[in-house]
Amino acid sequence: MATVWVNGQVSEQISVSDRAFTYGDGLFATMAVDAAAQIPFLSYHLQRLQDGAARLGFHWQASAALMSLLAQAASRFPAHCLKLQLSRGTGGRGYTPPVEPQVTEVLSVSTLPAHYSKWRQQGITLQTSVVTLAKQPLLAGIKHLNRLEQVLIKRYPLPAGIDDWLVLDTDGKLVETSMANLFLITKTAQGGWLALTPAINYAGVSGVMRQQVIMALLAMGIDVQLQAVSRDCLSRVSHLFISNSLLGIVDVTAVDHYRYQPWPLSSQLRQNLAIQL
Amino acid sequence: MATVWVNGQVSEQISVSDRAFTYGDGLFATMAVDAAAQIPFLSYHLQRLQDGAARLGFHWQASAALMSLLAQAASRFPAHCLKLQLSRGTGGRGYTPPVEPQVTEVLSVSTLPAHYSKWRQQGITLQTSVVTLAKQPLLAGIKHLNRLEQVLIKRYPLPAGIDDWLVLDTDGKLVETSMANLFLITKTAQGGWLALTPAINYAGVSGVMRQQVIMALLAMGIDVQLQAVSRDCLSRVSHLFISNSLLGIVDVTAVDHYRYQPWPLSSQLRQNLAIQL
Known part of the structure; x- marks a missing residue:
C-alpha cells in the first residue's frame, strides 16, 4: 500500500x-x-x-x-x-x-511510536544536551529542513532512563527538547497557575501544538508568558510539560537533578484540546 | 551526455x-x-x-x-x-x-560561469548583506547542506554594479561573501604586507582555496592572521581579495563606500598557486 x-x-x-x-x-x-x-x-x-x-x-x-x-x-x-x-x-x-x-x-x-502513549501516562525525564542551538532570528520558529543541529543532538545516545534531550541556545536559554516545545508551570501568590514557554525568537520550532496549548491555557484562565527563559528557572517552577502534534501533552518528571510532579491540570488540558491520540 | x-x-x-x-x-x-x-x-x-x-x-x-x-x-x-x-x-x-x-x-x-574570468581581470564590488550568519561552532567551517542562510542572502537581488554580498555574523564580524572567503591586506610599518582572514570558528565555510592561499602567502613571506575581524577593519586595510576553488583569487575594488586598489601581488599569488582557471 x-x-x-x-x-x-x-x-x-x-x-x-x-x-x-x-x-x-x-x-x-x-x-x-x-x-x-x-x-x-x-x-x-x-x-x-x-x-x-x-x-x-x-x-x-x-x-x-x-x-x-x-x-x-x-x-x-x-x-x-x-x-x-x-x-x-x-x-x-x-x-x-x-x-x-x-x-x-x-x-x-x-x-x-508505540511508547508515546506510555509517555502520556507516566511522564518523561530529560537531560540537558551538550549541543546548543545557534541564534538565527531569520529562521527561528520555522520547521525548516536545515536540521543538522537536531541530528547532532540525537547523535548522542540517551543515557539509561532518559527519554529526550533538553536543548538550550548558545546563550544558555531554554529552547525546547529535541522534538517538542516546553512549558514551565508555577504557582502564583494568589494560588493560581502561571505558564512560561520559551519565546521562539532566536532558535527553535514554533509548534502547532504549542500554539494550541497557549490558547487552551488562556481559555482555562491561566496566564502564559512567552519570554527568554534561563536555565535556573528549572529550579523555580513546580511543573513542566512538553507538547507536540504527535505527543499532545506529556509531563516531565525530571530534568538533570531537578524533579517535578505531574501537573494536576495536564489531563484537563488534554481534554480541552479535544485530541484523541 | x-x-x-x-x-x-x-x-x-x-x-x-x-x-x-x-x-x-x-x-x-x-x-x-x-x-x-x-x-x-x-x-x-x-x-x-x-x-x-x-x-x-x-x-x-x-x-x-x-x-x-x-x-x-x-x-x-x-x-x-x-x-x-x-x-x-x-x-x-x-x-x-x-x-x-x-x-x-x-x-x-x-x-x-562565464563572468569569472572577467572578475579575475577587473575585480569585483561587494555590498554588505542585511542577512547575518548565526554563530554555531559545531557547524562552522563545514561546507554542509544546511544552506538556508545562503539562500536568504541570495534572495535579495544584487544592486546594479554590485557583484556579490559581503556577509557578517550576528555579532557584526566579517565572515565571507555569499560564495567565497575573504582576505584583507595591509602594509606593515616595515613596508611588507600582512594578511588577515576571518577565523571560521563560529560561522562560514573554510574553503580549500582559502587553505591554499594561506599556505601560498606564508610561502611568499607574508604573515597571515586568522582572527575575528570587525567591520571597521574595512577602513584600515589597503587591499581586499576573495578566494574560492572556481574563482581562484579575485580582487575586491569596493565594499559599500570603501574603495580599494587591486593588490599588486594578486598575480604573483595566482602564479604561486599554479592554477589555470
Whole structure:
C-alpha cells in the first residue's frame, strides 16, 4: 500500500537537483491522524507551512488536490503519523532561489511510536544536551529542513532512563527538547497557575501544538508568558510539560537533578484540546 | 551526455528518505576542472569532505571507484565545474542518524560561469548583506547542506554594479561573501604586507582555496592572521581579495563606500598557486 506521494503521485524518488536535497531549502509538518481518521488542527498545520514558506521567500498554499490526498491518507491510516514536506523545487542558480518555484510536495505515512502513549501516562525525564542551538532570528520558529543541529543532538545516545534531550541556545536559554516545545508551570501568590514557554525568537520550532496549548491555557484562565527563559528557572517552577502534534501533552518528571510532579491540570488540558491520540 | 552520477550510476533521482533531502544531513565540495582536465587540489577537497563527515559524525573516504569516476568526469569536461555531494544516506529514526550509514554520493558537472574570468581581470564590488550568519561552532567551517542562510542572502537581488554580498555574523564580524572567503591586506610599518582572514570558528565555510592561499602567502613571506575581524577593519586595510576553488583569487575594488586598489601581488599569488582557471 502506497505510503509516499511526491506531488500527488505514488513515488519515492525526487530529483538530485531538488533544493531540499542540495540546500535543505524547504520545510515540513508532522501531523497525527487520530483514531477517528481525522487530522487534528490540519488548517493550522497548513497555515504554518504557508507562513514558513513566506518567511523563506516563496508562495505556497495547499491545493484542492493536496487536501483531497490528505483526506484520503487520513482515512486509510487512522492512528498514524503524516509528514508533509515542501521544498522550493528545482531551479535557480546556485543558492539564488527561482523567482516562481514549482514547490515539491512529499506526503508520507508512518506508524506512531508505540511508547508515546506510555509517555502520556507516566511522564518523561530529560537531560540537558551538550549541543546548543545557534541564534538565527531569520529562521527561528520555522520547521525548516536545515536540521543538522537536531541530528547532532540525537547523535548522542540517551543515557539509561532518559527519554529526550533538553536543548538550550548558545546563550544558555531554554529552547525546547529535541522534538517538542516546553512549558514551565508555577504557582502564583494568589494560588493560581502561571505558564512560561520559551519565546521562539532566536532558535527553535514554533509548534502547532504549542500554539494550541497557549490558547487552551488562556481559555482555562491561566496566564502564559512567552519570554527568554534561563536555565535556573528549572529550579523555580513546580511543573513542566512538553507538547507536540504527535505527543499532545506529556509531563516531565525530571530534568538533570531537578524533579517535578505531574501537573494536576495536564489531563484537563488534554481534554480541552479535544485530541484523541 | 551524462552529467550526474548517483553512487557511480548515471541517474538524477534519489530517495525521498535520503537524509540530505529530509534534514540537509550531508556536505559538498565544488571543484574546478582546469583547461588541462585536472582537478586542482583534489586530495584536499576529498580530505575536507572526510573531515567534515567526521565532524558530522560519520565515516567517509573516497573509494577507488569514486576516484576513477572523478578522473573520467574531469577528462570529459575540461574547464567545467564538478560538484560532489555526500549525504548520510537513508535510515536512522527521525533525526537520529544511522550508526553505519550508506553514504549517498552525487557527482554532477556544470559549466563555469562565464563572468569569472572577467572578475579575475577587473575585480569585483561587494555590498554588505542585511542577512547575518548565526554563530554555531559545531557547524562552522563545514561546507554542509544546511544552506538556508545562503539562500536568504541570495534572495535579495544584487544592486546594479554590485557583484556579490559581503556577509557578517550576528555579532557584526566579517565572515565571507555569499560564495567565497575573504582576505584583507595591509602594509606593515616595515613596508611588507600582512594578511588577515576571518577565523571560521563560529560561522562560514573554510574553503580549500582559502587553505591554499594561506599556505601560498606564508610561502611568499607574508604573515597571515586568522582572527575575528570587525567591520571597521574595512577602513584600515589597503587591499581586499576573495578566494574560492572556481574563482581562484579575485580582487575586491569596493565594499559599500570603501574603495580599494587591486593588490599588486594578486598575480604573483595566482602564479604561486599554479592554477589555470
